[in-house]
Amino acid sequence: MSRKTIAIVVIVVWAAGLGLLYRRNSTRTLEQALTEVGMRVSPATYYYTLQQGDRQVGAASSSVDTSKTRVIATDFVRGELPVGNDVLKMEARLQARFTRGMRLRDFSVQAVGDLTPFTLRGVMQEGEEKTLRITTESKGERPLTMEAVALQPVFVPTMTPLPLMLKKTPKVGDSVRVSMFDPVGRQLHELTLRIEADSLFLVADSAAFDSTSGRWIKARQDSMRGWRITSRSAPITAWVDVSGRLLAASEPGGVSMVRTAFELAFENWRIDHPAATRVVKRRPR
Secondary structure, eight states, rough: OOOOHHHHHHHHHHHHHHHHHHHHHHHHHHHHHHHHHHHHOOOEEEEEEEEEEEEEEEEEEEEEEEEESSSEEEEEEEEEEETTTEEEEEEEEEEEEEEEHHHHHEEEEEESSOOOEEEEEEEEESSSSSEEEEEETTTOOOOEEEEEEOOSSEEOOOGGTTHHSSSSSEEEETTTEEEEEEETTTTTEEEEEEEEEEEEEEEEEEEEHHHHEEEEEEEEEEEEEEEEEEEETTEEEEEEEETEEEEEOOOOTSSSEEOOOHHIIIIHHHHHTTTTHHHHHHHOO
């Protein structure tokens, strides 16, 4: 066999291999791709200020813990949020448990404050149709249960961008269709998330106490790339980092959420609202 013939055979085999690889990757379902996504999820905790204009109206945290079999997301928010001409004082905590393949198992939401305290519990029912069973428990009322059929993999809000950002190297124009549970509306929504743009952000990652003002101020900041995620059916505009974790978000009502250092979020909020007695412990990064 001549060298030319051998070269042609090698090229043909190489091209066929690439074709098979492309077909395998392009025909994978989202559920199959999520197995790879789940293995890329890393433990981390981030903190955020809630702002309306130049005024801080709250603080929030979002953490992800992992084990060999589970991914656990925990979100906490505390604030005095403007609602029309009124102010709503509230605290809420959400915890969701996923398999390492990023299949939602269950979640719980607890909220207290000016509104009637309530607890939401959601459990995925596996079968021919994946069904999310949601139970609402309010003080003094009978539990209310409803079910919603999930046509796409289900995520809670802060975890929704992960399958878009972690299944491959993100680029503008990428999109994915998922189901998101909205804990405010208590409904399941199908969303098509799309990467619309990318930009650089300066994020405060440490703080120092200023004895003159009696508040924590920014000590150091890092630059990182963010991607803007949008959906036609969701009014919120969000920027996320390469791991799909929230950098900043805004909604039409004028409230924005920005990643920052723990002290700038929770300690300054505690200083401004000394009556708050609950403590959010800082978690290792």
